[in-house]
Amino acid sequence: MSGLIMAAQLLLGLSILVILHELGHFLAARAFGIKVEKFYLFFDAWGVKLFSIKRGDCEYGIGWLPLGGYVKIAGMIDESMDTEQMKQPAQPWEFRSKPAWQRLIVMLGGVIVNIVVGILIFWMLTFKYGESFIPNSTVAGINPGVIGKEIGLKQGDKVVAVNGKKVIRFDELISSQVLLGNTNLTVIREGKALDIKVPDNILNKVSDLGIEEFISRMPLVSTTLDSIPETMPAYKAGVRKGDKVLAVNGQPVKYDVDVKRIVKQNKAKPVTFDIMRGGEQLSLTVPVDTAGTIGVYFNHVNELREQTIHYGLFESLPIGINQAWKVFSDNGKGIWKVLTGKIHANKAFSGPVEIARKVYGGEWIWARFWASTGFISIALAFMNLLPIPALDGGHVVFLIIEMIKGKPLGDKFMERAQIVGFVLLLSLMVFVLGNDIFKAIMQ
Template sequence: MNGLIMAAQLLLGLSILVILHELGHFLAARAFGIKVEKFYLFFDAWGVKLFSIKRGDCEYGIGWLPLGGYVKISGMIDESMDTEQMEQPVQPWEFRSKPAWQRLIVMLGGVVVNIIVGIFIFWMLTFKYGETYVPNNSVQNGINPGVIGKEIGLQKGDRVIAVNGNKVLRFDELISPKVLLGNTNLTVIREGKTIDIKVPDNILNKVSDLGIEEFISREPLLTSTIDSVMSGKPASKAGAHKGDRITAINSVPVKYNVDVIQEVKKLKGKEMVFTVNRGGQSLNLNLPADTAGSVGIGFNIHEIKIETIHYGFFQALPIGAQQAWVQFSTNAKGIWKVITGKVKATKAFSGPVEIARKVYGGQWIWERFWASTAFISIALAFMNLLPIPALDGGHVVFLIIEMIKGKPLGDKFMERAQIVGFVLLLSLMVFVLGNDIFKAFIK
């Protein structure tokens, strides 16, 4: 069932974004009097379509190949590779008959809409839900680093107070792109001393393999103080009380909640001795064995302060725009890391399987669905701006060259460029899909 939910969310989210992206091209073309012959969600490869309807001079439909969508603009060398049309005399309603600046706007229409959609969704989510976060100055017990964090020198209980000299205001900044993109300096307080720890350029390679929790856990540390005791469980039978501070388990010192959890897991099905501090007095509690590996205690989550900022309708707009900009710039920095060899392409690029698994997830939560869709909308805007023939960015580059030269590039050149672009895109699709399958099912 989780797989179906993931697939359904991915299909719905991408369908919305593809339709809106192509609508951007469609509306811009119509605004300049350019004829649009087709408007399709998915590709009707080899003329096979699931649905189509003709309205005016445009055919609207759904193709069978779910690799995006397209609008066929009259008089343009695009996915259709309609060379016969290009050999006919230029007509006033055709793309090629319009000034370069108008054609440039048409090509940027999809990207602009994707950016607007991303900003709009982030805006609405901020207005409806506000911003909920853990203030970093309230994290008194520090961080719980995983394998990756420990490798770079972080320790359990460290308090990270600054990133590249800038004060950390929110705990989740520690696992944000500005840290994970690497080449970052963390200012850490450890046992009253201030030290600096460098996050290497290639940290994303390891995070991609092992997960973000193996860098720094999303959950700050709690003390080992018992906050609740479940009736009938080993801790209750041994006489544990709310407020007891566990200091050792079978003589192994423990300080934080994760220490207790780790030791209990090791001793699953065995009797345990909890040494606790109760009102300044040290006591030993003999816990009977439990095959489930649960001793029946809870820790005080209220040690972590959570704040929510609510915004008015217009106050939320700049917050949403800032979130969109962070996503866009993060994509750009990530691509640059790949180009410069700091991050492997297999770690940086994700296809539909990984997006369904890690972005949308196996539960249908509308807040997460829309946040994920906004994230992907910004990513699509960025990807479409890449200067690859067959993408909007490739057409934009050719149009800018035309505007500088004062004359258009030849049709033969454009046709060959489109073919090269298709090959590159197809290769990229095969790569990311294969990479997804490797990560999900083999690795």
């Protein structure tokens, strides 16, 4: 069922964004009197379509190949590769008859809409839900995984600064600023400050092992117990809310994860809990079930004290803009890391399977759905701006060259560039899809 939910969210999110992206091109073209012949969600490859309707001089429809969508603009060499039309004399309502600056706006229309949509989503989410975070000042320490320990982090370290800037929110420790590498963490360990370097290529390992193997999203808390269901083994053994666990099977414990680790190591066996209750030390024998649990919950809520900041409508706008810019700039930094060899391409790029699994997830939570769709909207804007023929960015580059030269590039050149662009994009699609499937199988 979760797989269907992932697929449905991906399909809905991408459909919304593709329609809005193409609407940007459509409206810009119509504003300059350019004829738009087709407006399609998905591709009607080889003329096969699921639905179509003609309104005025434009055909609207849904194709069968779910790899995006397109608008066919008259007098333009695009994905339709309609070279016959280009052999005819230019008409005043065609793309090629318009000034270069108008054509540039038409080509940027989709990207502009994606950016506006992303900002709008982040703006409205901030206005409705505010910003919730765990203050770093309330955190007892971090719980690093294999990757974190490799670079020198230890359980209980308190990270107080990133590149010299004070950490206010705990989730800053797993932000893109840190994960993109070449970052300096200032750590307090046993009362002393020390610096730990996050290497440039850290994202390669995080991609393989997951973020929890760098720094766990959940900070450490003490061993003081909170709720204990009466039906669970711990309650039946006499463990109660407010008890502080001092040791398990004679091993001293300081944090919640220490208790969980030892209990899990003793599946289907009894363990001894040394606890402190109201100034009195007790020893209790607790049976562990076959899953390695005893049914206790630690005092995360009171110890971590999550905060939520609410904003007014206009206060939320700059926060939404900042979130959109962060996504856009992070994509740029990630591409640069790939180009410079710091991050492997198979670790950096994700396709539809990975987006469905890791961005949308297996539960339909509307806040998460819209946050994920906003993220993808900005990512699509960035990808479409890449100077690759067949993408908007490729057309933009050719138009800028034309504006500098004072005359358009030849039709033959544009046709060949479009073919090269298609081959590149198809190769990239095959790569990311294969990479997605490999990751899904390996995980």
